[in-house]
Amino acid sequence: MAVRLRIADQKEFAAGAIFAAIGLAGSVLSTDYRLGSATHMGPGYFPLCLSLLLAALGIAAAARAVTVRSAEPIGHWPVLPLLFVSAGVVAFGVLIDRKGMALATLVLILLACYARLRRRPAEVAAIAAALIALTVGLFIYGLGMPFYLYR
Numbered sequence: 089m090a091v092r093l094r095i096a097d098q099k100e101f102a103a104g105a106i107f108a109a110i111g112l113a114g115s116v117l118s119t120d121y122r123l124g125s126a127t128h129m130g131p132g133y134f135p136l137c138l139s140l141l142l143a144a145l146g147i148a149a150a151a152r153a154v155t156v157r158s159a160e161p162i163g164h165w166p167v168l169p170l171l172f173v174s175a176g177v178v179a180f181g182v183l184i185d186r187k188g189m190a191l192a193t194l195v196l197i198l199l200a201c202y203a204r205l206r207r208r209p210a211e212v213a214a215i216a217a218a219l220i221a222l223t224v225g226l227f228i229y230g231l232g233m234p235f236y237l238y239r
Contacts, residue, residue, distance in 0.1 A: 097153040104149030111143025169203065176200040188238035189228060193220045 095101045118139055121132025176199030183192035197216045198205060205212045227233040 095154055099153075101150050101153035104146045104151070104153060107146030108143050108150060109146070111139045111141070111146055114139030115143060172202045173200050184235060186239065188236040189224055190220050190238050193223050 115136055118132045118135035121135070122130035123132045123136060124130030126133075176196040179199060180192045180196040183195055194216055197212065197219055201212045201215065224237060228235050228237060
């Protein structure tokens with residue numbers, strides 16, 4: 089007798105599978121760093137815990153999608169916003185050491201808000217100003233992180 093698995097909510101199952109895959113990949117990659125212990129954490133301890141939590145949430149979401157009764161097909165995937173947000177995160181990582189926190193945050197926000205930028209540029213400018221002030225104030229001045237404001 090064959091057991092048939094029925095995915096009731098394809099969107100939630102796909103999101104859960106993506107989160108689980110990213111979490112498992114992160115947990116594998118974090119083992120390259122020294123873990124330490126709970127009282128003396130190494131550089132790999134927090135990424136490992138965070139990755140395992142992300143994987144667990146993904147598995148739980150995928151499992152929930154199998155038992156949910158109402159279903160909604162996945163339909164159209166908005167690839168362009170995903171690419172812009174990913175490009176913003178990569179640009180932030182590349183620019184933060186080379187051009188400073190302010191410009192890296194600005195580029196991240198402009199890429200992540202590309203659709204809203206065309207319709208409401210003043211709103212994006214206000215968001216950018218607030219987030220730049222928040223990140224610079226928190227990380228550079230508040231926590232004393234070794235980032236440059238600008239270069």
